[in-house]
Amino acid sequence: MKSVTKFFNRRVAENAEEAQRDCQRLCATSASLCASAVKRQLRLQSLSKRVAILVLSLFALTLTGSCGMFSTDVVSFIEEPFPKQLSEWKLFVSGSKPLTPNKGVVPYDLNTPLFSDYADKYRFVWMPAGTSAKYSEDGVFEFPVGTVLAKTFAFPATEAGGKERIVETRLLVHGKTGWVALPYVWNAEQTDARLELVASPTEVTRKADDGSVQKINYIIPNSNECKQCHDNNKVTLPIGPKARNLNKDFPYADGAANQLAYWAKLGYLKGAPTADSAPKVPAWDKAESGSLEARARAYLDNNCAHCHQPGGSAEASGVNFSFTHSDLRKLGACKMPNSAGYSGGHQYDLVPGNPAESILLFRMESTKAKEMMPEIGRSMSHKEGVALVREWLATLKGSCGEVKLAAK
Amino acid sequence: MKPKSLVLSALILASAFAMNSCSAPTGEAALSSSLSPAEFQKALQEKLIAAKSGSVIELPEGRFQFDKTLSLTANGVTIRGKGMAKTVLAFKGQTAGSAGMLVKANDFTIEDVAIEDAAGDGLKTEGSTNVTIRRVRVEWTAALNEKNGPYGIYPVTSKNVLIEDSFVKGAADAGFYLGQSENAIMRRNRAEGNVAGFEVENCKNVDVYENTATNNSGGILVFNLPDLPVQGGEKVRVYNNQVVGNNAPNVAPKSQTVYNLPSGLGVSVMAIKNVEVFNNTIKDNNTANMHIISYLAMSQEIKDKTYNPFVSNVYVHDNQFGGSGKNPDARLESVLAVAKAVGQPMPDILYDGMVEPGATDAKICLQNNGEVTFANFDAANQFKKVSRDAKKHQCTLPALTAITLPQDGTKSMTSSAGGGK
Numbered sequence: 001m002k003s004v005t006k007f008f009n010r011r012v013a014e015n016a017e018e019a020q021r022d023c024q025r026l027c028a029t030s031a032s033l034c035a036s037a038v039k040r041q042l043r044l045q046s047l048s049k050r051v052a053i054l055v056l057s058l059f060a061l062t063l064t065g066s067c068g069m070f071s072t073d074v075v076s077f078i079e080e081p082f083p084k085q086l087s088e089w090k091l092f093v094s095g096s097k098p099l100t101p102n103k104g105v106v107p108y109d110l111n112t113p114l115f116s117d118y119a120d121k122y123r124f125v126w127m128p129a130g131t132s133a134k135y136s137e138d139g140v141f142e143f144p145v146g147t148v149l150a151k152t153f154a155f156p157a158t159e160a161g162g163k164e165r166i167v168e169t170r171l172l173v174h175g176k177t178g179w180v181a182l183p184y185v186w187n188a189e190q191t192d193a194r195l196e197l198v199a200s201p202t203e204v205t206r207k208a209d210d211g212s213v214q215k216i217n218y219i220i221p222n223s224n225e226c227k228q229c230h231d232n233n234k235v236t237l238p239i240g241p242k243a244r245n246l247n248k249d250f251p252y253a254d255g256a257a258n259q260l261a262y263w264a265k266l267g268y269l270k271g272a273p274t275a276d277s278a279p280k281v282p283a284w285d286k287a288e289s290g291s292l293e294a295r296a297r298a299y300l301d302n303n304c305a306h307c308h309q310p311g312g313s314a315e316a317s318g319v320n321f322s323f324t325h326s327d328l329r330k331l332g333a334c335k336m337p338n339s340a341g342y343s344g345g346h347q348y349d350l351v352p353g354n355p356a357e358s359i360l361l362f363r364m365e366s367t368k369a370k371e372m373m374p375e376i377g378r379s380m381s382h383k384e385g386v387a388l389v390r391e392w393l394a395t396l397k398g399s400c401g402e403v404k405l406a407a408k
Numbered sequence: 409m410k411p412k413s414l415v416l417s418a419l420i421l422a423s424a425f426a427m428n429s430c431s432a433p434t435g436e437a438a439l440s441s442s443l444s445p446a447e448f449q450k451a452l453q454e455k456l457i458a459a460k461s462g463s464v465i466e467l468p469e470g471r472f473q474f475d476k477t478l479s480l481t482a483n484g485v486t487i488r489g490k491g492m493a494k495t496v497l498a499f500k501g502q503t504a505g506s507a508g509m510l511v512k513a514n515d516f517t518i519e520d521v522a523i524e525d526a527a528g529d530g531l532k533t534e535g536s537t538n539v540t541i542r543r544v545r546v547e548w549t550a551a552l553n554e555k556n557g558p559y560g561i562y563p564v565t566s567k568n569v570l571i572e573d574s575f576v577k578g579a580a581d582a583g584f585y586l587g588q589s590e591n592a593i594m595r596r597n598r599a600e601g602n603v604a605g606f607e608v609e610n611c612k613n614v615d616v617y618e619n620t621a622t623n624n625s626g627g628i629l630v631f632n633l634p635d636l637p638v639q640g641g642e643k644v645r646v647y648n649n650q651v652v653g654n655n656a657p658n659v660a661p662k663s664q665t666v667y668n669l670p671s672g673l674g675v676s677v678m679a680i681k682n683v684e685v686f687n688n689t690i691k692d693n694n695t696a697n698m699h700i701i702s703y704l705a706m707s708q709e710i711k712d713k714t715y716n717p718f719v720s721n722v723y724v725h726d727n728q729f730g731g732s733g734k735n736p737d738a739r740l741e742s743v744l745a746v747a748k749a750v751g752q753p754m755p756d757i758l759y760d761g762m763v764e765p766g767a768t769d770a771k772i773c774l775q776n777n778g779e780v781t782f783a784n785f786d787a788a789n790q791f792k793k794v795s796r797d798a799k800k801h802q803c804t805l806p807a808l809t810a811i812t813l814p815q816d817g818t819k820s821m822t823s824s825a826g827g828g829k
Contacts, residue, residue, distance in 0.1 A: 224457055227512075234512065339587050339636065369504055
């Protein structure tokens with residue numbers, strides 16, 4: 001009780017920062033109190049003891065609740081129970097328009113993202129004060145415990161004057177024992193999002209290029225499905241924030257800057273070379289950013305390689321779509337799938353010069369559960385992505401007798 | 409306000425906060441058959457996500473409709489229904505995910521459940537250790553056709569796998585498909601009306617016994633394929649099985665690897681070494697009761713340098729053969745060519761005669777198979793020297809070791825004939 005009084009006194013004295021630290025300690029204590037009280041509650045049979053525990057746990061809960069209310073900085077939860085409401089993380093400043101980042105919450109973008117039914121994505125990273133990620137040239141950075149990666153999926157208004165519809169925010173949190181995937185679903189009022197480990201599909205609308213309005217049965221992945229893609233050898237990992245995909249300028253509030261340099265300046269990244277000497281994939285949809293082949297490979301890298309690489313969920317398929325190699329054979333050239341089930345009447349994963357005969361393209365185009373790739377995360381075909389890969393496949397020389405990778 | 413009511417209102421306030429911040433554990437909703445399909449799907453998936461080591465998820469009797477894959481990643485979980493006929497997870501019209509159930513978890517047990525009409529594979533375990541699949545039925549209710557899901561029960565890159573007393577029907581590729589796995593037992597299962605009944609592909613240390621394969625296009629297939637990350641499959645025993653009348657038309661489209669499986673094949677041993685086939689009843693398979701061939705017979709160019717396409721050290725003994733090759737699959741040119749060369753009915757055992765260059769101890773041994781008929785169709789020389797003489801193959805090979813699994817108390821038998829010589 002002493003610390004509670006101290007905490008409130010401090011608030012009055014406007015010693016906010018110290019109070020904050022006290023509060024976070026208190027939060028941690030009360031959360032564990034809550035957890036252990038609930039556990040004990042299950043064991044105890046005596047009514048009086050039960051009531052006592054109930055009062056105790058409710059009190060602990062009150063503290064947790066009020067701590068969240070009074071805290072102004074991001075609160076990182078690194079173990080269960082994770083907050084039920086997204087707002088409890090304080091990633092975004094409440095009261096203003098949604099997704100206004102709190103102090104230390106840095107927006108970022110990728111050169112070539114994953115296609116998710118044309119959803120707009122807003123990505124943010126936050127790390128605990130004084131910690132930083134370790135740079136890696138090929139793989140995902142080594143993020144410190146407590147890191148929060150937040151990716152919000154939204155659809156623009158389909159009519160003039162309408163509002164953007166925010167559907168979900170997926171958090172990847174580097175917890176005490178590894179990365180945890182937490183899907184939060186936004187309410188209709190667009191004021192907050194709620195943790196739903198198994199969310200129901202949501203109908204959203206999207207204005208297509210021709211002006212028509214499409215209805216999309218938008219499927220929010222459950223937390224196991226998050227792992228299906230974010231998995232390498234049964235370890236959950238982020239996918240996007242790799243050097244090659246982050247190496248680009250971002251229009252920050254305080255001016256445009258290269259993301260790697262900006263993260264380094266903030267203290268969020270250690271060991272990064274200058275942007276010029278860091279690897280970079282082109283933007284798949286910007287012809288000026290790279291060759292056709294490089295753009296197609298970048299697309300496959302971030303849309304397929306999370307599963308189709310050594311250690312990935314689809315390692316057993318024997319194809320590897322990672323950007324980091326240049327072996328067309330590993331991309332499936334003239335390779336029979338052997339253990340992949342229905343392949344649309346096509347014999348090889350990839351036929352150089354012949355997109356129509358390539359299982360790769362067949363699976364990208366399909367929207368049937370049994371055939372489509374990726375298996376989850378989209379309900380529509382990505383017309384533009386398919387066109388890019390088709391165009392690239394058509395340029396590849398050779399036949400399935402002799403295979404050579406065009407110079408990169 | 410009296411002090412008492414103050415405390416009370418504080419408590420009420422406190423509980424209001426409590427509702428807001430400390431989430432009730434998910435996965436607590438009871439799996440009742442009174443739930444709507446959407447509710448049941450959600451409740452079960454929540455249970456699968458909330459499951460911890462030691463959790464047992466009991467499924468009630470009833471038929472439950474799903475429209476997306478059910479998935480499990482928590483180790484040490486048991487899923488238990490009320491029986492293969494009583495608890496049915498139905499996936500007809502599935503719109504998301506390919507498999508019916510996808511498991512990536514160690515120490516996993518599933519029993520007494522049926523999975524029907526999955527869009528893709530029925531039950532897939534991936535990268536899992538200590539997997540027990542017991543009394544599970546996977547079925548496509550439509551007649552066998554290429555649009556059915558490819559694999560029924562499909563452990564891949566898994567270890568210590570036990571599949572027993574299970575049933576698969578209607579798989580467009582393989583009913584039971586053990587792929588790129590090691591240390592496994594498939595026993596007392598039944599595969600009928602699939603393209604392939606049982607497949608052991610790129611696997612090491614496997615026992616396949618007391619199963620029944622009937623009315624599939626092919627019965628039991630033991631083989632290695634190139635271009636898969638796990639190579640070097642070997643040490644497979646196939647014994648005490650009934651492989652009878654596997655003559656269903658092969659409905660796979662030409663592009664699929666399994667298209668090359670002749671309809672009417674009992675047991676196939678291809679591109680693998682150290683296989684023991686004994687005490688089986690292998691009868692009435694219309695292309696041939698058995699073949700022992702290299703991958704070269706597939707006439708595919710091999711680009712995988714780690715792959716060995718040859719077959720060697722296959723020991724076939726104490727089997728009962730009969731009624732082989734009365735109507736070879738005319739769909740495949742290769743079958744027609746062999747049939748032309750060896751004559752009809754085709755013999756019980758067909759061997760392509762391909763020996764790995766330089767291999768000195770490669771053996772194909774046939775012992776004590778009753779009135780078995782045999783032909784080496786000399787594939788290397790375009791069938792020029794077809795030989796029906798099995799004398800060259802009267803040899804023995806050491807018995808392979810029985811597989812033991814940590815989750816299995818039963819001792820399986822070791823063959824006696826020719827053992828250890």
